[in-house]
Amino acid sequence: MLRWLPAYRASNLGSDLLAGVIVAALLVPQSLGYAGIAGVPVQVGLYAVPLALLAYAGLGSSPQLIVGPASTVAIVSGSLVADIAGGDPEEAVAVTAALAIAAGIALLTVGLLRLGWVAEFLSNPIVTGFVFGLTLTIIVGEVPTLLGIPKPPGDLIGVFVRTIQRLDETDARTAIVGGLALVVLVGGGRLAPQVPWGLATLVLGVVVSRLFDLGAKGVATVGEVPAGLPPLGLPTIPRGDLGAIAVGGVSLALVALAEGLAASRLFATRGGYRVETERELVGMGAANIAAGLSGGLGVAGSLSKTAAAVQAGSRSQVTGLSSAGLVVVVLVTFTWFFTDLPRAVLAAIVVTAVWGLMDVHAVRRYRRIRRADFVAAVVGTLGVVLFGPLAGLGIAIAVSLLTIIYRSSFPRIEVLGKISSEKAAWGRLRGFPDRRPVVGVVVVRLDAPLFWANATAIEERLLAELERWPSTAALVLDLEATTQLDTTSVDVLAHLVVELRQRGVELYLARVLHPANAVLVRSGFFELLGEERCWHSISQCVRAARRHAGLKGRSSARAGKTDSREDGETDVGEERLAVGIDWVDEVDKLERDSVEVEGGDDGPAGNGAGQPST
Numbered sequence: 001m002l003r004w005l006p007a008y009r010a011s012n013l014g015s016d017l018l019a020g021v022i023v024a025a026l027l028v029p030q031s032l033g034y035a036g037i038a039g040v041p042v043q044v045g046l047y048a049v050p051l052a053l054l055a056y057a058g059l060g061s062s063p064q065l066i067v068g069p070a071s072t073v074a075i076v077s078g079s080l081v082a083d084i085a086g087g088d089p090e091e092a093v094a095v096t097a098a099l100a101i102a103a104g105i106a107l108l109t110v111g112l113l114r115l116g117w118v119a120e121f122l123s124n125p126i127v128t129g130f131v132f133g134l135t136l137t138i139i140v141g142e143v144p145t146l147l148g149i150p151k152p153p154g155d156l157i158g159v160f161v162r163t164i165q166r167l168d169e170t171d172a173r174t175a176i177v178g179g180l181a182l183v184v185l186v187g188g189g190r191l192a193p194q195v196p197w198g199l200a201t202l203v204l205g206v207v208v209s210r211l212f213d214l215g216a217k218g219v220a221t222v223g224e225v226p227a228g229l230p231p232l233g234l235p236t237i238p239r240g241d242l243g244a245i246a247v248g249g250v251s252l253a254l255v256a257l258a259e260g261l262a263a264s265r266l267f268a269t270r271g272g273y274r275v276e277t278e279r280e281l282v283g284m285g286a287a288n289i290a291a292g293l294s295g296g297l298g299v300a301g302s303l304s305k306t307a308a309a310v311q312a313g314s315r316s317q318v319t320g321l322s323s324a325g326l327v328v329v330v331l332v333t334f335t336w337f338f339t340d341l342p343r344a345v346l347a348a349i350v351v352t353a354v355w356g357l358m359d360v361h362a363v364r365r366y367r368r369i370r371r372a373d374f375v376a377a378v379v380g381t382l383g384v385v386l387f388g389p390l391a392g393l394g395i396a397i398a399v400s401l402l403t404i405i406y407r408s409s410f411p412r413i414e415v416l417g418k419i420s421s422e423k424a425a426w427g428r429l430r431g432f433p434d435r436r437p438v439v440g441v442v443v444v445r446l447d448a449p450l451f452w453a454n455a456t457a458i459e460e461r462l463l464a465e466l467e468r469w470p471s472t473a474a475l476v477l478d479l480e481a482t483t484q485l486d487t488t489s490v491d492v493l494a495h496l497v498v499e500l501r502q503r504g505v506e507l508y509l510a511r512v513l514h515p516a517n518a519v520l521v522r523s524g525f526f527e528l529l530g531e532e533r534c535w536h537s538i539s540q541c542v543r544a545a546r547r548h549a550g551l552k553g554r555s556s557a558r559a560g561k562t563d564s565r566e567d568g569e570t571d572v573g574e575e576r577l578a579v580g581i582d583w584v585d586e587v588d589k590l591e592r593d594s595v596e597v598e599g600g601d602d603g604p605a606g607n608g609a610g611q612p613s614t
Helices: 012-035 042-047 049-059 071-085 091-113 116-121 125-148 156-165 170-189 196-213 239-271 275-293 304-313 318-333 343-355 361-371 371-385 389-409 455-467 487-502 514-521 525-531 538-549 592-596
Strands: 413-418 427-430 441-446 472-479 507-510
Touching: 012 042, 012 125, 012 196, 012 304, 012 318, 012 343, 042 091, 042 318, 049 275, 049 318, 071 091, 071 125, 071 239, 071 389, 091 116, 091 239, 091 275, 116 239, 116 275, 116 389, 116 441, 125 156, 125 170, 125 239, 125 343, 125 361, 125 371, 125 389, 156 371, 170 196, 170 343, 196 343, 239 275, 239 304, 239 389, 343 371, 361 371, 371 413, 413 455, 427 441, 441 455, 441 538, 455 472, 455 487, 472 538, 487 507, 487 514, 487 525, 507 514, 507 538, 514 525
Parallel strands: 441 472, 472 507
Antiparallel strands: 413 427, 413 441
């Protein structure tokens, strides 16, 4: 807060306050509904709001993000509470607050230790699929409330099946109230999207309930809601439950992190500003701790409420602070109003609030762009649907990690050829028939870093690739994708040198970056590799390989070309950075590279004596 408040422009106050009113109009009904999802009294949802907004405004990095109870956090919290509290209403409230605190501590710790990079391991397709599955779970779970049927226990499929089996128990009045609420919310949202239809439906539901005395006629209502400020303090938790709460808090933190970062980054992109991942973690962690200490449930950054705030002209966290103040006013003055609110109306508010989280467009886009992303999204959804939110989250994280491990362990290798339209430019041969391979020399690029986990697999694939190129005298290995090397990968490279020489093939290395080159020097690898076997550019590497192998003449037949030099052989001063359509640029201009290496313009990047690369 000390960062942005001194520079606050008074001209933004009017729009920020107006946005605060609109956000509060969304926060109140949604917080009541999300508390129901979490399996706690409705006031617990409101308790989470004021201090959470205050904490994020003070420590978060986004000027526009609105934090508060979220559907994804609520359903994960509800699942954890059901397992830990065992159906005890009072313990459920305490466990809910404790989970929020535990999640906040986890987020705060990661932020303070500057471990925000951990958040990047949850890919967008995985998060999309996970949220899709959670949304289905929420909607199916709210259907019994909309119909006046006691909510059956079990997972999503079990609840769905048992609800279908008990349709004959539907309460007609409740179903009518729920159906009309959905019509108002959906229809009103399309006709006049600028109107806070959630609040309007809530007020209309209370008026109709009192007018027709629906509570006395069998329609379930919220009942008495205690008035007053949120209770401050640590929840009382049995010592035996602390381990489960700590683990559950981490799960809750992951969900809050995924949703909160997605929202803050989206609006940062739209607003032309940047958010700091570590500060976001600290801000969301503090918000969750504050929510738990005030007896509320866990919170996260909200896409829908932030979008409403931005649309209303929000420029700063004054919007969140004003919303917090309005929620306090509601808690102190207007809780009596919710007593006759039909629960079916709350269920309708929840369903319409989360419906848009099922991002079908994104899933179709994943399918169009990359099949693996589509599969990841589907796995994320099925994990939640078949095994529940917690197991689904674990499956989603496991799939993310396995995908990273697989892609790193089995990188693609590409055989390169000369690009005739550019000097000193090389690109993959596959799919480009106009590119020219080099006679007697196979140039291969690794499209991922070489390291201990994939070194052996890469060696096997390189040897297999050479079988396709008879009469090969030299293998040029482009290592620019490798920023670091380790003992295992150096040993494998040494084994590759020996194996190739047994086949009459020499190994050459191109574009070895300095950190990797330093490891090769310390290991003594260059003594085995030999002199002039490591160069800054592929073209110079090919030139040296052809010269050492005694290959003369043009490297490939090409009609209409006459050149006194060997093909692929250029003067260092003529080599330029090339911008190819499918390969990375040269590390640096060759003129600058060459003068830093002993031996002048034609010197290698690292010779047999271990000359360091730059």
